[in-house]
Amino acid sequence: MVLQGIDPSDETPVVPGAIGPYAPIEMNDKTKITWIADRLIETYGAPTGRLHDPIENLVLTILSQNTNDTNRDRAFKSLMKRFKTLEDVRVASLGDIASAIQIGGLQQQKARSIREALNRIVKTRGYLDLEFLNDLAPHDALRWLLELPGVGPKTAGIVMLFSFDRPIFPADTHIRRVMSRMGLVPERGDPHPQLNQLLPADSLLMRRLHLLTIRLGREICHPRKPECVKCPLRCECVWTRSHDSEHEDVVTSLSDKGGIHL
Numbered sequence: 001m002v003l004q005g006i007d008p009s010d011e012t013p014v015v016p017g018a019i020g021p022y023a024p025i026e027m028n029d030k031t032k033i034t035w036i037a038d039r040l041i042e043t044y045g046a047p048t049g050r051l052h053d054p055i056e057n058l059v060l061t062i063l064s065q066n067t068n069d070t071n072r073d074r075a076f077k078s079l080m081k082r083f084k085t086l087e088d089v090r091v092a093s094l095g096d097i098a099s100a101i102q103i104g105g106l107q108q109q110k111a112r113s114i115r116e117a118l119n120r121i122v123k124t125r126g127y128l129d130l131e132f133l134n135d136l137a138p139h140d141a142l143r144w145l146l147e148l149p150g151v152g153p154k155t156a157g158i159v160m161l162f163s164f165d166r167p168i169f170p171a172d173t174h175i176r177r178v179m180s181r182m183g184l185v186p187e188r189g190d191p192h193p194q195l196n197q198l199l200p201a202d203s204l205l206m207r208r209l210h211l212l213t214i215r216l217g218r219e220i221c222h223p224r225k226p227e228c229v230k231c232p233l234r235c236e237c238v239w240t241r242s243h244d245s246e247h248e249d250v251v252t253s254l255s256d257k258g259g260i261h262l
């Protein structure tokens with residue numbers, strides 16, 4: 001029987017395993033990572049923001065190591081209150097820099113990295129400026145940054161992407177966790193080569209993906225007890241699928257032994 005006014009051919013087919021309107025489809029890793037970006041933008045909206053001064057960004061990113069954004073910002077504010085300019089920081093004593101940034105932790109190590117990085121820039125350029133990186137090919141500029149003390153792939157990538165608009169994707173601990181649970185990178189090791197190989201060379205997309213994946217990692221995909229039921233990536237997540245099936249196995253096994261009543 002056809003109900004009046006309803007054409008059965010209009011019905012959306014039900015796909016087993018679909019969650020909400022987002023049906024799993026066959027994806028390779030490259031389509032999956034852009035799907036993740038699209039889903040996060042749909043969920044949270046596209047973040048906007050200007051490009052940052054490269055040297056400030058470099059110092060801020062060194063200060064962000066092993067601390068949260070609030071303490072990073074407090075450390076930077078305290079540094080600039082004490083010294084006024086980054087040129088003053090460059091010629092200050094390590095002890096004075098360390099005491100100005102101690103709220104962010106690891107102050108001795110960070111003070112040394114900041115001062116040495118600033119000195120290396122001046123030694124190379126004659127003054128405190130990184131704009132010359134604009135004239136280099138992205139990977140040459142990245143290599144130059146990676147030679148600075150205390151600068152690894154994440155810090156160098158943040159400067160390249162958020163100051164020079166170059167399509168180099170930086171990954172922090174939240175991004176590594178989410179991408180590993182999504183099945184795109186291994187749990188250990190440097191995720192940068194793989195993620196950069198999967199992503200299209202689109203700096204705007206990379207900035208959005210970077211910021212939104214960190215947000216997802218902080219708010220939903222916690223290191224322990226991720227809240228998968230709330231997650232917009234759930235239908236394509238390898239981790240949640242395997243943990244759901246572990247849960248089902250436990251339930252089935254207890255049920256077989258008469259230990260649980262369904």
Ligand code: SF4
Nearest residue numbers: 221226228231234237
């Ligand atoms: S489904 Fe769960 S494990 Fe997977 S990305 Fe989302 S919160 Fe993380």
